[in-house]
Amino acid sequence: MKPCVAIVRYETPQESVRKAVELSSGLDHLPPHARVFIKPNIVFWTRTVPFPKWGVITTSRVVEDMVILLKERGVEQITIGEGIIVTDPKDKQTAAHAFQSLGYETLKQRYGVNFVNLWECPFEKRDLGDGIQLSYSTEILNCDFVVNLPVMKTHNQTVVSLGIKNLKGTIDIASRRKCHSMDPGMNLNTMVARLAEPLPPMFTLIDGIFTNERGPGFDGKMRRSNILIASSDVLAADMTAAAALGHSPADVPYLVSAASRKGIPADVSAISIVGEPLASVTSRHEYDFQYSEDPMNSLPMPLAKMGIQGLSYRKYDLSMCTYCSSINGLVLTAIRYAWKGQPWDQVEILTGKFMKPTPGMKKTILLGKCMYKANKDNPDIQELIAVKGCPPKLADIVKALHQAGIDVDAGLFDNMDALPGLFMSRYEGKPEFDESFFRI
Helix, strand or coil, rough: CCCCCEECCCCCHHHHHHHHHHHCCCCCCCCCCCCCEEECEECCCCCCCCCCCCCCCCHHHHHHHHHHHHHHHHEEEEEEECCCCCCCCCHHHHHHHHHCCCCHHHHHHCCCCEEHHHHHHCCCEEEEECHHHHHHEHHHHHCCCEEECCCEEEECCCECCCHHHHHHEEEHHHHHCCCCCCHHHEEEEHHCCCCCCCCCEEEEEEEHHHHHEEECCCCEEEEEEEEEEEEECCHHHHHHHHHCCCCCCCHCCHHHHHHHCCCCCCCCHEEEECCHHHHHHCCCCCCCCCCCCCCCCCCCCCHHHCCCCCCEEECCCCCCCCCHHHHHHHHHHHHHHHHCCCCCCCEEEECCCCCCCCCCCCCEEEHHHHHHHEEEEEEEECCEEEEEEEEEEECHHHHHHHHHHCCCHHHHHHHHHHHHHHHHHHHHCCCCHHHHHCCC
């Protein structure tokens, strides 16, 4: 039988989520007395400024609505868990602040729900085949049923980030880095495609109340879309949501890989869609950031249009891991503000694991431990400027840029957690971006 996916317009608290669950029969296979693990998407958090959550983080409204439905079915043991990206894995305050701000403490008091920072929990290895082993949180491995609540967004590396990729937040740091392997046969898309395979039965409800173009972070373009997509088949949910974002599943490599492993076509024709017609909710969301083509002056298009010269900052690839990705935008922002109209002295900045130096460049910054190890002995480098950390320390990045003659403002790096506030201002005064969706 074809997997069933429900598409519902979000209109009313509780009732819209209830409709999506009922149309998709998503909780019909919930075991009696189940221990349920809820996985929201809290990709990033800051305690410094009010965070622009729209299109980045699962709405607390959807989380509470799911808790209510589970309680109505007699579920007593509900745990909400997430492994938020933090520079310091020992940082417990950021996750605690996120959970408190999003109202999870109220959920605990009101419904007896538990919530956990997955970095404080044990991890266990699971074999995903072909020699791939990833370590998952025991919180999700030992539950009876998973409720997966991703945000509906595009992604600058995997085209879309939906139900399957949301599960990346349940694996440990070493496993997340392993997903960005140098092995072309085991790249990010190959790894993401398998993330759901070792996990318990799952219901996925994709939260598209707010959607994110050129995500997955706060520097994307947020929209109020009012869409819920639900299914007990996470792959079917992802293929439907990808199509709703304007991307054929056949053009999304991790969906092609996951479909191939199941022996089905990467096509919504293999899915029974109920509720709203797919065409009625489809709206193209771009995922890619355009770069200039000049190898000696390769830059993101907005920087190239500023007339920046003497700098090459090539486009990221699949080998750039989550932690370097979280710094990448800050470095580009700092470079933008450092430009004063005078060409820099043929500086090249390399990231990820694959990039090789361009002959003729005078200064080469190797950003991150992986890039340093790959190119530290490369004869094409005239002056090597190394930033060796994993992830790179912000102070070391500032020092390297200054050494290369790019006089970035160190204050931007000292106040990295305030950066989301710059993007927050775009949504001020717009009633459709309602903060109440993230309160209980």
